[in-house]
Structure formats: C-alpha cells, structure tokens
Amino acid sequence: MAVCRLEKYLSDAGCGTRSEIRSLIKAGRVSVNGMPCTDGSRREDYALLDVTVDGKAVTYEEFVYYLLNKPAGCVSATRDALSDTVVELLQGVNTKGLFPVGRLDKDTEGLLLITNDGQMAHRMLSPKKHVEKKYYVNLDRPLAQADKEKIENCIDIGDEKPCLPAVIEYADPAVFITITEGRYHQVKRMFAACGYEVTYLKRISMGPLQLPDDLQPGAYIKIKAPVI
Numbered sequence: 001m002a003v004c005r006l007e008k009y010l011s012d013a014g015c016g017t018r019s020e021i022r023s024l025i026k027a028g029r030v031s032v033n034g035m036p037c038t039d040g041s042r043r044e045d046y047a048l049l050d051v052t053v054d055g056k057a058v059t060y061e062e063f064v065y066y067l068l069n070k071p072a073g074c075v076s077a078t079r080d081a082l083s084d085t086v087v088e089l090l091q092g093v094n095t096k097g098l099f100p101v102g103r104l105d106k107d108t109e110g111l112l113l114i115t116n117d118g119q120m121a122h123r124m125l126s127p128k129k130h131v132e133k134k135y136y137v138n139l140d141r142p143l144a145q146a147d148k149e150k151i152e153n154c155i156d157i158g159d160e161k162p163c164l165p166a167v168i169e170y171a172d173p174a175v176f177i178t179i180t181e182g183r184y185h186q187v188k189r190m191f192a193a194c195g196y197e198v199t200y201l202k203r204i205s206m207g208p209l210q211l212p213d214d215l216q217p218g219a220y221i222k223i224k225a226p227v228i
Helices: 006-012 018-026 118-125 145-152 186-192
Strands: 030-032 051-053 065-070 109-115 133-139 167-171 174-179 198-206 220-223
Touching: 006 018, 006 030, 006 051, 109 118, 133 186, 145 167, 174 186, 186 198
Parallel strands: 109 198
Antiparallel strands: 030 051, 065 109, 065 220, 133 174, 133 198, 167 174
8 A cells, every 4th residue: 555644544444434533543542653643644654554543453455355145135236225235235344445346136146246456347347358157047937958059059139249158057947057248137138038037046156256055145255356
C-alpha cells in the first residue's frame, strides 16, 4: 500500500467509519510503532509499520476473495432497494469496495465469488478466456437424448450468435451442464429453446473454484486469489 493518511489506512482496513476512526484517534486508542498517534492526517506507508487499535494489530489486505454459496432470494449486486444483496450476506467483513464477480439470477443458488480485485474479475469474466461454469439443473421433465445433443451443439437462443458448445451430463433425474459463456439467463434459455423449463438451478463450479459440499446456502469462506 502506498503512503496515505492514517485515517484512510484505518478506513481501508475496516476499522470503522471515518467519524468512528477520528474518535478512536482523538481518544488515543490508535498506536503506531507502540506510540499513541492522535494525528489522523499523518502520512506514512502504514503497511510497513506496526499499527494497533486498542492494542490489537491492524492488518490491511489490498485484495480479498470470498466464495459464497448464494441462496435463492438475494440479488447479485452491491446495493438493491427491494431485496437483500449477496454483499450484505458477508457479516463482520469489511465490505468496502467488494462486488460479485458476474451474477446469478435471484432464484439461482450456488457459487459466487465476491472480491475487490477488478483485474482478476475481468479475467474470470472475459469472453476470450472461455472460463467453464458448471451448473446442477432440475427440469420439468426428463431430458431427451436428441435435445441434449441440440443444446450441446451451439444451440440458437435468439441472440446474434448461437451459443458456444456445452457439455451435459445426466444425473437422474437432474442434469449437469457446463458452459463457457455468461449470457443473460443463458442456461434457462438453452433448455427453453428445446421446450424445457428449469425448475432449479445451482452453480457448482466456476473456473478453478469448486463449491464445497458442506458450505450451506448463505455461508461463505475466505479463499486465496484464484489462478486464472
């Protein structure tokens, strides 16, 4: 982290709002290298110094990554006037600058990466990367072999171009589908093009990330930077 004001460092480290941080500093509860510091405008590279609040070390991470098992009913956004957002599920976390990488429909569950790393997110979502995304799908009726082959082989869902090839695996009575694009409602539209309705949809992997079997809906874990 570059040289900055002490107030900004503490804010970026999730120590509170600006007003709360000013109160902490004014009260002498913030120390730098063992000495109380009451000047919030003091500029240093604090990542290289020993900063504490009430004796507890303050650590700053430039980029953080959370793997969330998104539940149905919340939206893949940072703010929404009508519904809970995926970022709001991260309780006790400094959510400043965090955003979901891509989106899942409101009624779709499963793996969603939340981070503040814009460059990594761009690589994960770039059409040129063809990052694989695998979904567990329940349909309103069994998938016929002929329709499976249609969906796998560049099916037309009404966009300017047909979809890229997909891979479908039977998991009676459900199916798994792996795609390498991220079009609007893509999985639902692919099956709808053959007359099927998706009744349940859950993403179980995205690139190198796998949804842990024991991670409950609404729960999340902190992970290392995905290699993509």
